[in-house]
Amino acid sequence: MKHGYINIEGQFTEDKDGYITIYDNPSDKDDYVIGADVAEGLTINQQSVGEATGDYSSAHVLSRKGFKVVATWHGRIDPDAFAVELIGLSRFYRGAIIGPERNNHGLVVCQKLKDTAYPAVYKRQKLDKIAKTTISEMGWLTNMKTRPLMIDELQQAIREESIDIPDKETIMECMAFQRDEAGRMAAPPGMHDDRVISLAIATQMRKLTIPINYDLIAKYAPNSAKRVFEEAIRKQKYGR
Numbered sequence: 001m002k003h004g005y006i007n008i009e010g011q012f013t014e015d016k017d018g019y020i021t022i023y024d025n026p027s028d029k030d031d032y033v034i035g036a037d038v039a040e041g042l043t044i045n046q047q048s049v050g051e052a053t054g055d056y057s058s059a060h061v062l063s064r065k066g067f068k069v070v071a072t073w074h075g076r077i078d079p080d081a082f083a084v085e086l087i088g089l090s091r092f093y094r095g096a097i098i099g100p101e102r103n104n105h106g107l108v109v110c111q112k113l114k115d116t117a118y119p120a121v122y123k124r125q126k127l128d129k130i131a132k133t134t135i136s137e138m139g140w141l142t143n144m145k146t147r148p149l150m151i152d153e154l155q156q157a158i159r160e161e162s163i164d165i166p167d168k169e170t171i172m173e174c175m176a177f178q179r180d181e182a183g184r185m186a187a188p189p190g191m192h193d194d195r196v197i198s199l200a201i202a203t204q205m206r207k208l209t210i211p212i213n214y215d216l217i218a219k220y221a222p223n224s225a226k227r228v229f230e231e232a233i234r235k236q237k238y239g240r
Helices: 044-049 079-092 106-116 146-159 168-176 194-208 214-218 225-238
Strands: 002-006 012-014 020-022 032-037 057-063 069-075 097-100 123-128 133-138
Touching: 002 079, 032 079, 032 194, 057 079, 057 194, 069 079, 069 168, 069 194, 079 097, 079 106, 097 106, 097 194, 106 133, 146 194, 168 194
Parallel strands: 032 097
Antiparallel strands: 002 012, 002 020, 020 069, 032 057, 057 069, 123 133
């Protein structure tokens, strides 16, 4: 286990105070997904005096084959900066599909990912009832239908011991997670559940997505995704 920071290119720097905890390094025999829960970030006053309060942003990296948490990201950060961290994690873990929650401040993360044209991001299919066409929306939408589903499926994986969670902080949040008076599963008052949510989203990414061609990610540069995909299609069609 090691702690550290990562840049947008996926270069990891070890530092005991880093937001990232790595349990397993990436393997070319496995593929990975990322689930991310996005918090509001820091206010200007908090940043200026070096204080950090409020909710945490959280991300879990899951291996597809081993169904193991291989890395976590946890800290307080502005949403647009969190998007950069997620791209770095994705590149480090061989083009892991990023599943950012698109609720509330998650829209800022989705917009940043869209602006960078990074290709390894989850997009859900949504029916446009007016135009009667299917459109793609970036990110995972947590609502009254999807929240119980993702929590139930995470609980099942934990109960059946099919998921490997070496992170003790995540385990503690899962153990504290409970049903409130309104019947909604959430953290008890005064506690956080961001790790539970990001892990639940990661399990959905593992179920709903397929691996992306790592060669495309390795060649990726900002705003060049369209060119990379066109090149791959041309080679497939014409062999050159």
